[in-house]
Amino acid sequence: MSRRLKISIFRHNPRDPRSVPRLVDYELDERPGMTLFIALNAIRDTQAPDLNFDFVCRAGVCGACAMVIDGRPGLACRTLTSTLPAAFSLYPLPVFRLVADLSVDTGSWMRELAERLQTWVHLDAEPDLDRLEARMEPALAEAVYELDRCIECGCCIAACATAQMREGFVGAVGLVKIARFRLDSADTRDDADFYELVGNDEGIFGCMSLLACNDLCPKELPLQTQLAWLRRKMAGQGVRWLRRG
Amino acid sequence: MTLPRPCAASAASPWPARLDLLQSLSGLALALFMWLHMGFVSAILISADFAWAVARFFEGYFFLPRPQAWLVTAFVASIALLFALHALLALRRFPADWRQYRIAARHGSRLRHGDTMLWFVQVATGFAMFFLAPVHLYAMFMHPDLIGPYESADRVWTGGFWPLYLALLFAVEVHGSVGLYRLAVKWGWFEGRDARTTRRRLKLAMWGLIAFLLTLGLTTLLAEIRMGIEHAPRAGERYVPTWQRSPTAVEEAR
Numbered sequence: 001m002s003r004r005l006k007i008s009i010f011r012h013n014p015r016d017p018r019s020v021p022r023l024v025d026y027e028l029d030e031r032p033g034m035t036l037f038i039a040l041n042a043i044r045d046t047q048a049p050d051l052n053f054d055f056v057c058r059a060g061v062c063g064a065c066a067m068v069i070d071g072r073p074g075l076a077c078r079t080l081t082s083t084l085p086a087a088f089s090l091y092p093l094p095v096f097r098l099v100a101d102l103s104v105d106t107g108s109w110m111r112e113l114a115e116r117l118q119t120w121v122h123l124d125a126e127p128d129l130d131r132l133e134a135r136m137e138p139a140l141a142e143a144v145y146e147l148d149r150c151i152e153c154g155c156c157i158a159a160c161a162t163a164q165m166r167e168g169f170v171g172a173v174g175l176v177k178i179a180r181f182r183l184d185s186a187d188t189r190d191d192a193d194f195y196e197l198v199g200n201d202e203g204i205f206g207c208m209s210l211l212a213c214n215d216l217c218p219k220e221l222p223l224q225t226q227l228a229w230l231r232r233k234m235a236g237q238g239v240r241w242l243r244r245g
Numbered sequence: 246m247t248l249p250r251p252c253a254a255s256a257a258s259p260w261p262a263r264l265d266l267l268q269s270l271s272g273l274a275l276a277l278f279m280w281l282h283m284g285f286v287s288a289i290l291i292s293a294d295f296a297w298a299v300a301r302f303f304e305g306y307f308f309l310p311r312p313q314a315w316l317v318t319a320f321v322a323s324i325a326l327l328f329a330l331h332a333l334l335a336l337r338r339f340p341a342d343w344r345q346y347r348i349a350a351r352h353g354s355r356l357r358h359g360d361t362m363l364w365f366v367q368v369a370t371g372f373a374m375f376f377l378a379p380v381h382l383y384a385m386f387m388h389p390d391l392i393g394p395y396e397s398a399d400r401v402w403t404g405g406f407w408p409l410y411l412a413l414l415f416a417v418e419v420h421g422s423v424g425l426y427r428l429a430v431k432w433g434w435f436e437g438r439d440a441r442t443t444r445r446r447l448k449l450a451m452w453g454l455i456a457f458l459l460t461l462g463l464t465t466l467l468a469e470i471r472m473g474i475e476h477a478p479r480a481g482e483r484y485v486p487t488w489q490r491s492p493t494a495v496e497e498a499r
Contacts, residue, residue, distance in 0.1 A: 071356055161348075161353065164349075165348050165349055195262075199259075199261060199262055200258075210358070211360045211444075215360070216358075224433075228431060228432055231265070231433075232433065235262045235266050238261065239259070
């Protein structure tokens with residue numbers, strides 16, 4: 001027998017001076033195989049045409065539909081309503097700038113993070129475009145690719161108590177990017193260079209290893225392993241570091 | 246295209262790394278010491294003579310010409326300093342103001358995530374120890390010679406220390422065991438090929454350790470309370486091991 005779902009959705013439009021942050025209840029009948037993507041579209045089609053939420057791929061690839069579902073961050077397109085209680089809430093991701101209702105601007109935050117942590121391959125010399133790139137061991141390429149699977153959905157930031165309490169903390173998404181470039185043999189930076197970026201309380205040493213990022217990552221990235229590995233590398237660098245400016 | 250390297254002018258300090266390591270190492274040392282401490286105090290469960298021998302061992306009774314109580318004082322002082330260092334370093338992780346406390350509380354209650362809740366447990370038990378541990382450490386620092394079967398039992402019962410020790414037992418054993426688990430996942434110890442399985446096993450070991458240490462601790466405290474009640478009429482009397490008593494005294498004791 002299908003359930004009658006009661007979804008309490010956070011509604012607020014910061015650009016509308018009359019808008020007040022509030023929870024609005026919407027009810028609808030659950031269908032077999034119903035995802036939150038389907039449920040939210042049904043609500044927008046029949047009950048709240050002005051409801052704001054983001055979807056692009058509907059397949060857990062783009063990360064646009066991340067939101068706080070019944071208290072826990074996750075991707076709406078990959079969440080079956082059957083895994084939730086009959087009454088639950090939907091909130092936008094915290095930390096990120098609210099666009100309206102369930103829609104947040106993760107893009108600006110991620111871009112600022114990328115610039116701050118310089119998350120691109122650094123080279124010492126101009127690459128010769130007429131020559132083949134230096135080869136990489138398949139196992140290393142696999143390891144780099146594994147970390148490249150991050151879709152920057154923002155769930156790890158929303159799951160992290162540190163990121164919410166302490167503005168400026170780069171979170172698992174930032175730290176795993178550093179781990180990715182630290183692995184990459186094409187990147188010429190060494191541990192001292194990476195320490196400059198994350199060897200502080202806004203980086204790896206601010207991480208309290210609560211591991212909600214690891215447990216709630218929709219892509220199931222090995223964040224626990226990578227954060228511990230990066231901590232060991234950066235701690236080693238901090239201990240032996242003699243390059244005081 | 247060659248992109249600029251990030252560290253043309255170094256502004257990073259090695260201290261965040263060193264403080265992180267110091268916090269972990271001081272916590273590890275304290276947690277392992279508390280295992281030994283539990284071993285020492287639970288000696289009373291074997292016999293009063295054995296507990297007396299353990300206490301006197303740390304004064305050098307068995308290997309110095311004369312027992313030196315200041316050895317215990319010095320050791321207590323070093324533990325107190327280690328405790329203060331760990332507390333100071335851990336304070337960096339406490340929520341700093343009302344806003345952060347509110348965010349942390351709301352986040353924890355909504356997220357329903359085990360390891361996040363464990364951190365709240367660490368904050369609460371750590372906060373409790375700020376007040377509980379110094380009382381015990383000061384008593385040990387000032388009266389290192391009053392560690393022994395009768396002496397400890399009198400302190401626990403007649404001295405009214407048992408409620409403090411009961412609270413301290415829960416705070417220490419939970420904080421220490423959760424701390425060891427968190428250290429293991431923080432630094433990737435014992436991780437192996439399957440981090441998820443290892444973490445599940447580590448957490449199981451953590452709960453097992455908490456149950457074992459609390460059972461042993463409560464049994465020991467009950468034994469001390471019982472001895473304290475029995476010895477209350479003669480509170481203050483020092484314990485003399487069986488083999489040092491005169492035959493008449495032994496007969497009287499029987």
